[in-house]
Amino acid sequence: MIEAQQLTKIFHDKKRGKIRAVDGVSFRCQSGQIYGLLGANGAGKTTTLRMLATILEPTSGTAQVAGYDVITESQEVRARVGFLSTATALYARLSAQEMVEYFGRLYGLQNAELQRRIDALFARLEMNDFRDGRCDKLSTGQKQKVSIARTLVHDPPVMIFDEPTVGLDVMTARAIVNFIRECRANGKTVIFSTHVMTEAEKLCDTIGIVHNGRILAEGTVAELRDRYQQHDLEEIFVRIVEAHP
Numbered sequence: 001m002i003e004a005q006q007l008t009k010i011f012h013d014k015k016r017g018k019i020r021a022v023d024g025v026s027f028r029c030q031s032g033q034i035y036g037l038l039g040a041n042g043a044g045k046t047t048t049l050r051m052l053a054t055i056l057e058p059t060s061g062t063a064q065v066a067g068y069d070v071i072t073e074s075q076e077v078r079a080r081v082g083f084l085s086t087a088t089a090l091y092a093r094l095s096a097q098e099m100v101e102y103f104g105r106l107y108g109l110q111n112a113e114l115q116r117r118i119d120a121l122f123a124r125l126e127m128n129d130f131r132d133g134r135c136d137k138l139s140t141g142q143k144q145k146v147s148i149a150r151t152l153v154h155d156p157p158v159m160i161f162d163e164p165t166v167g168l169d170v171m172t173a174r175a176i177v178n179f180i181r182e183c184r185a186n187g188k189t190v191i192f193s194t195h196v197m198t199e200a201e202k203l204c205d206t207i208g209i210v211h212n213g214r215i216l217a218e219g220t221v222a223e224l225r226d227r228y229q230q231h232d233l234e235e236i237f238v239r240i241v242e243a244h245p
Contacts, residue, residue, distance in 0.1 A: 002029040002052060002158060002189055006061035009047050021047045023213035024061065029191055029206070031157070034184050036204030037193040038237065044213035045193035046085075049162050052191065053083045066158050066189070079107065082151035085162035090143055092136035096127060099135055100149045107154035114153070121149040141172035148179065159183045161192045165199065177203060197234045211241045
């Protein structure tokens with residue numbers, strides 16, 4: 001489970017002063033659910049996810065991930081989280097297999113278990129054709145598959161997806177969307193950020209609409225439609241954001 005309580009992150013800029021990137025965000029996501037953060041670029045989605053993944057420390061507020069506090073038990077959180085974003089950040093000179101194996105060893109997997117996990121992931125993600133290919137020679141879609149395998153090699157119970165389909169072709173994006181659904185079906189806790197309305201509508205059990213670092217509205221797609229008397233999710237989003245300039 002993920003539970004955020006008044007998460008706030010303030011950055012300090014010499015020219016602009018205090019920048020409140022995330023402002024008192026609270027929400028909950030249970031196992032076997034997908035919680036979607038829907039917002040434009042710069043809304044605070046990535047900063048929120050990075051705090052949940054312990055990449056950034058909150059200025060105030062807190063969160064629990066898989067039962068562990070992101071501030072006081074950050075190592076325990078990291079061991080139970082898979083974080084996937086559009087920035088694949090692969091080591092260019094390693095092969096696809098070497099890349100996934102390297103991260104598996106970082107997570108403490110031993111030889112037999114690590115090889116079993118790698119074989120299963122490469123088969124599931126249809127990666128065997130480029131198993132020995134160097135990461136700098138792979139296509140964008142292949143690199144994203146390597147990132148997925150690297151993220152999943154330790155079988156984390158919590159998955160965090162930060163705009164994972166941006167810049168991908170239709171077929172690769174579709175494969176990732178289907179993969180996110182599988183994570184939910186396998187009982188994982190999934191949080192997913194996007195600015196694409198159709199992705200949010202198709203994937204999310206609950207949507208939090210984010211603007212200027214705050215969650216302005218929350219609910220299922222059906223609840224949001226009923227509350228705002230509008231069927232089109234994009235129209236609902238625009239109406240909410242325009243009411244909070």
